[in-house]
Amino acid sequence: xxxxxxxxxxxxxxxxxxxxxxxxxxxxxxxxxxxxxxxxxxxxxxxxxxxxxxxxxxxxxxxxxxxxxxxxxxxxxxxxxxxxxxxxxxxxxxxxxxxxxxxxxxxxxxxxxxxxxxxxxxxxxxxxxxxxxxxxxxxxxxxxxxxxxxxxxxxxxxxxxxxxxxxxxxxxxxxxxxxxxxxxxxxxxxxxxxxxxxxxxxxxxxxxxxxxxxxxxxxxxxxxxxxxxxxxxxxxxxxxxxxxxxxxxxxxxxxxxxxxxxxxxxxxxxxxxxx
Numbered sequence: 001x002x003x004x005x006x007x008x009x010x011x012x013x014x015x016x017x018x019x020x021x022x023x024x025x026x027x028x029x030x031x032x033x034x035x036x037x038x039x040x041x042x043x044x045x046x047x048x049x050x051x052x053x054x055x056x057x058x059x060x061x062x063x064x065x066x067x068x069x070x071x072x073x074x075x076x077x078x079x080x081x082x083x084x085x086x087x088x089x090x091x092x093x094x095x096x097x098x099x100x101x102x103x104x105x106x107x108x109x110x111x112x113x114x115x116x117x118x119x120x121x122x123x124x125x126x127x128x129x130x131x132x133x134x135x136x137x138x139x140x141x142x143x144x145x146x147x148x149x150x151x152x153x154x155x156x157x158x159x160x161x162x163x164x165x166x167x168x169x170x171x172x173x174x175x176x177x178x179x180x181x182x183x184x185x186x187x188x189x190x191x192x193x194x195x196x197x198x199x200x201x202x203x204x205x206x207x208x209x210x211x212x213x214x215x216x217x218x219x220x221x222x223x224x225x226x227x228x229x230x231x232x233x234x235x236x237x238x239x240x241x242x243x244x245x246x247x248x249x250x251x252x253x254x255x256x257x258x259x260x261x262x263x264x265x266x267x268x269x270x271x272x273x274x275x
């Protein structure tokens with residue numbers, strides 16, 4: 001493995017990290033991996049663990065999040081018509097599960113972060129802190145919305161999740177795509193790297209190879225077009241110290257236009273089924 005680029009934790013610690021390239025998998029790995037990752041999540045700026053809605057970036061994040069929740073439920077509805085059981089792994093503050101429950105899904109969620117679980121509880125959604133705390137149920141759908149890149153024991157946790165997947169069940173995974181135009185444009189400032197919270201950085205090839213070992217096949221890849229704009233805004237802030245809304249919008253738009261031909265959007269949703 002060779003050095004791909006040097007970057008740093010712009011969001012919280014300002015510490016420097018390296019991304020090394022695994023050629024066989026076509027993926028990047030964050031090094032060094034901190035002994036404990038907890039402190040890198042202990043910040044009000046880590047928006048997926050809060051419902052913050054004060055700054056411009058936070059307002060945009062929450063607006064896109066609200067719109068996307070319905071789209072996500074619509075996606076899983078295409079694959080399951082009856083016995084609609086859902087496990088959301090890395091459930092954050094519980095909004096996706098709440099939306100799915102309103103649309104007749106039987107739901108369960110896992111979220112390691114205690115603050116996020118507390119916020120979910122205030123909304124009436126009780127989340128478990130670990131997967132093994134749930135009863136040994138099988139689920140028709142298991143979702144990981146921008147979660148896979150955070151998992152320390154990647155192979156082990158994938159196996160554990162697949163063991164919870166029912167017959168003809170689907171696994172839905174959303175991850176940043178380091179092969180996107182905006183990743184190449186911003187390089188070490190690309191917010192999608194988000195080191196060291198993101199331990200792994202995937203391409204389409206990496207996802208295919210990672211899950212084929214577990215006899216799961218990609219049946220559909222869908223873009224997350226709004227991610228290009230949001231990530232570009234954060235990347236501009238990391239690069240220049242300013243939001244630069246217009247510049248970020250242009251980069252995000254161009255990234256999505258380029259992806260119309262290449263399929264390399266800023267973030268991608270993968271739908272996987274057992275072979």
